[in-house]
Amino acid sequence: MHDLTGSASPQIHPFRNQTHFRKGPSWFWGAAACVFGVYACVSVRLHQRLQTSGWDLGIFEQAVRSYAHLRLPVSELKGPGFQLLGDHFSPVLATLAPFYRLWPSPLTLLITQAVLFAIALVPLARWAECVLGRRVAVVVTAGYAASWGIAQAVGFDFHEVCFAVPLLAFSLTALGGGRLGAAVAWALPLILVKEDLGLTVGVIGGLVAWKGARRLGLVTAVVGLLGTVLEVLVIIPAFSPAGSYTYWNKLPGAGSGSPSGAVHLLYQATIGMITPDVKVMTLLALLAPTAFLAVRSPLMLVATPTLAWRFFSDNPQYWGTGFQYSAVLMPVVFAAFIDALSRWPATHVRYALTVSGMATVLMFFQAPLYQLVQPATWHTDAHVVTAHSILDKIPNGVTVAATNHLAPQLADRATVTLFGHPDSRPNPKYIVADVSTWDWPFATSTAVVQQLNDALGHGYQTIAYQDGIVLLHRT
Structure with a gap:
């Protein structure tokens, strides 16, 4: 084999022989x-x-x-x-x-x-x-x-x-x-990174066994597969409020024992892997x-x-x-x-x-x-400047309900919940929201305004309102 720059390189077949990397500084x-x-x-x-x-x-x-x-x-x-x-x-x-x-x-x-x-x-x-x-x-x-x-x-x-x-x-x-x-x-x-990656470890173990180190490969494969099984069936359910693995419902026909659910499961495992x-x-x-x-x-x-669990899922994302x-x-x-x-x-x-x-x-x-x-990346518009100035009014260590794109600006110094989410902690000390645009989990920006008005009727007062950024305080 020859280097494309014209110099000779060793005859190395990476899946057949051991590669010895050159030592010394490199680029x-x-x-x-x-x-x-x-x-x-x-x-x-x-x-x-x-x-x-x-x-x-x-x-x-x-x-x-x-x-x-x-x-x-x-x-x-x-x-x-x-x-x-x-x-x-x-x-x-x-x-x-x-x-x-x-x-x-x-x-x-x-x-x-x-x-x-x-x-x-x-x-x-x-x-x-x-x-x-x-x-x-x-x-x-x-x-x-x-x-x-x-x-x-x-x-x-x-x-x-x-x-x-x-x-x-x-x-x-x-x-x-x-x-x-x-x-x-x-x-x-x-x-230890994520529960599905034990399956990836299992495949790597299989390749190691196929390469020739059978015992090492088989042990690795077993450890990987058992890791995923224990994490999904034992560890995660032990900490989950539901007592089970939350993401089973992402699978097609989850929770359905009906014939139609079984047919959908079979379809998803075959044709569904390449459609839509x-x-x-x-x-x-x-x-x-x-x-x-x-x-x-x-x-x-x-x-x-990774491709299998993604394509097998019912979640289009x-x-x-x-x-x-x-x-x-x-x-x-x-x-x-x-x-x-x-x-x-x-x-x-x-x-x-x-x-x-x-x-x-x-x-x-x-x-x-x-x-x-792109020039816009390096330009900080007035809306962003206003948002940061209003966020600075929130003291450290308080409870805050914030809309989705404002929440990470506060997570290092306050107890932040997601404004509008049904599972959020009730009655936070502060509410901060951006009503100038739609933000998840609200369906529309109008829904944000409606919930803010509801908060104003239940003991909150407006501290700041500028350029669509609203800050409320519970008295």
């Missing part, structure tokens, strides 16, 4: 630092411009704040005293507690997420350069850095899956390079940056658990390319891309890189990272 960490800067700028500016939300940034900040004060994770935004371990199993969030204790701010979470996403490109670029040369490594770096799955996650608050992205990148590059023990060591912590068309479009968008070569690698199997749901797929597809290219004829690699580069450029303009080159 990978410099690239990661630049990518971190981009991700951090996008996240921070979105927060400064009131474009983050209580659901989900505020919820995660309340969880980390609980850990920082040596308590189990609780989120008032989801309900009074709501135990988050009864919602999702993500104890990995506790690792942020020391940093949050030093800097209690939502920016701690957003910047940490940017760091974790950026670090994931290091093992991918390093492996690509080792087996295919510098040019391929640069294309892989650009493709991952601008990938829509990461960009959408960066553009939508903070989520626990940011921990899974570098773990998967290090695990799959180790697996592809034949370092099976390292692959397992990087994969096992995924069990949005699911096919998601698959095309996922594979396009790899010139569709990722499907030639066994590493692509690691994406199947899981099917598309929005939100954070595809972030964990990005290191998988690019690791599979590198593995597939190592098997591809050298004369064809250039064409694959061209297609990959074109797909990356086209998708960049559809993703949140494009905001960095």
Whole structure:
């Protein structure tokens, strides 16, 4: 095999022999630092411009704040005293507690997420350069850095899956390079990130066994599968007010023992996995940056658990390319891309890189990272300035009901609930709302006004009202 720059490279087949990475300083960490800067700028500016939300940034900040004060994770935004371990199993969030204790701010979470996403490109670029040369490594770096799955996650608050992205990148590059023990060591912590990722660990274990380390692979697979089973059937129900796993109702025909429910379940498990068309479009968008070569690698199997639960669900939000749901797929597809290219004829690699580069450029303009080159991103309008000035009137340590996009501005210094949510704590000391635009969970902006008027009739007084931002105080 020859380096595309013209120099010779060793005959390495990443799924057959062990890869030994070259030692010494490299450009990978410099690239990661630049990518971190981009991700951090996008996240921070979105927060400064009131474009983050209580659901989900505020919820995660309340969880980390609980850990920082040596308590189990609780989120008032989801309900009074709501135990988050009864919602999702993500104890990995506790690792942020020391940093949050030093800097209690939502920016701690957003910047940490940017760091974790950026670090994931290091093992991918390093492996690509080792087996295919510098040019391929640069294309892989650009493709991952601008990938829509990461960009959408960066553009939508903070989520626990940011921990899974570098773990998967290090695990799959180790697996592809034949370092099976390292692959397992990087994969096992995924069990602590989210309950469904135990299935992903199970697939990685299966690949390790297929690679030749049968006992290690089978033990890893069993640990991963048992981890998911215990988390879903035992741990989460133990903390859940309902006493069960909340997200069973996202499955088709949940709670229905009727023949029609069984038929719908069978349909969803077959034809429903590729219909409606949005699911096919998601698959095309996922594979396009790899010139569709990722499907030639066994590493692509690691994406199947995530794709399966998303496409099997009745929730349309899981099917598309929005939100954070595809972030964990990005290191998988690019690791599979590198593995597939190592098997591809050298004369064809250039064409694959061209297609990959074109797909990356086209998708960049559809993703949140494009905001960095738009003037509006760097302009703070009068409405935002007014909102911050009114929020400053709220004292620290009080209870506040806030509309969704104002809530994360207060979660670091007050007990915040979501204004208008049926499970919110009643009679907070302050209510702050933006009536200039619609905000979830209200159906319309008129509904916000109606609820504010109701509060005025039940002991609240108006402290401030400017440019659509309303602040009420309970006397």
